[in-house]
Amino acid sequence: MTPFSYARANDAPGAIRLAGAAPHAKYLGGGTNLVDLMRETIERPETLIDVTGLSGSIEARDDGSVIIGAAATNTALASDRIVRERFPLLARAILAGASGQIRNMATVGGNILQRTRCGYFYDDAARCNKREPGAGCDAIGGFNRIHAIVGASPACVATHPSDMSVALAALDARLHLSGPQGDRTIQLVDFHRLPGTTPEIETELHPEELIVAVELPALPFATRSSYRKVRDRASYAFALVSVAAAVDVEHGEIRDVRLALGGVAHKPWRAWKAENALRGQAATEANFRAAADRELADAVGLSGNGFKIELAKRAIVAVLGDLTGVAA
Numbered sequence: 001m002t003p004f005s006y007a008r009a010n011d012a013p014g015a016i017r018l019a020g021a022a023p024h025a026k027y028l029g030g031g032t033n034l035v036d037l038m039r040e041t042i043e044r045p046e047t048l049i050d051v052t053g054l055s056g057s058i059e060a061r062d063d064g065s066v067i068i069g070a071a072a073t074n075t076a077l078a079s080d081r082i083v084r085e086r087f088p089l090l091a092r093a094i095l096a097g098a099s100g101q102i103r104n105m106a107t108v109g110g111n112i113l114q115r116t117r118c119g120y121f122y123d124d125a126a127r128c129n130k131r132e133p134g135a136g137c138d139a140i141g142g143f144n145r146i147h148a149i150v151g152a153s154p155a156c157v158a159t160h161p162s163d164m165s166v167a168l169a170a171l172d173a174r175l176h177l178s179g180p181q182g183d184r185t186i187q188l189v190d191f192h193r194l195p196g197t198t199p200e201i202e203t204e205l206h207p208e209e210l211i212v213a214v215e216l217p218a219l220p221f222a223t224r225s226s227y228r229k230v231r232d233r234a235s236y237a238f239a240l241v242s243v244a245a246a247v248d249v250e251h252g253e254i255r256d257v258r259l260a261l262g263g264v265a266h267k268p269w270r271a272w273k274a275e276n277a278l279r280g281q282a283a284t285e286a287n288f289r290a291a292a293d294r295e296l297a298d299a300v301g302l303s304g305n306g307f308k309i310e311l312a313k314r315a316i317v318a319v320l321g322d323l324t325g326v327a328a
Contacts, residue, residue, distance in 0.1 A: 008050040012178040019208040022047035029110035064218025070109030089225035093167035096229040109211040116158035130199040144302040151265040156199030166262035170244040179209030192267030221248035239263030283324040292316040
């Protein structure tokens, strides 16, 4: 770990001022990802700005939406009564994401911003375009069991590791950002970037900008929702494939649906094609499978992860079947 200085901010304007005065600064929440990267010398900030003093409140609004402060811990969010009642898929995703000790430390903002767990990204002896632009990508021809099957590029096949962000993508979450140019809001599904030719640029954050809150818009049928994570072992493992889903069904017909996938792409993957295929259709296993086939039609497997295409399809069918009572 390289030497660094430390400063603590009490609010977003204070954090932004500190970042503007300290070149090569990083915002520090719980540190469950950033500190690991610093130990491995993947991240080398000259200054850490502690932002755990920002709001961590979880507030329900009269219109049914919920505002979550970026400094809220994963434990606080998963255990919040309103979240568990209105958005159970979010609570389940967080509980599937890490050990209790990590959830106690990890913040909502940091969870969204965590970087890939690709082994080649962490190995400074390997070629990695995300770590060193232009170096190449050893994962493409290497051990790529956990890597992307959609949205990848010849420059990078890494996946985003956050379970919580997959649920947020399905829930149409909006991020409230603050920076030197003022405040703005962005949809979570637009926040993370696909790799293209610049995999080192992972989000739409501007310099010195930070996440201050997450907004969950009202979605009444999200009470019928779930999150399923398929992984190599039962605990503390990143997803091979995960599915976040909420379904509105009346008289056996799907009136509306939200669907997102994890473990398959460089960002939480909103399954727009599958959603469009399901709306207005009967809740049947055949229709679930047809929607899954449509979503994964352009998926491309690598030498070690081609199985994830069929796995993702089956996971989609299984989750929708559980939510609608359709036996697989």
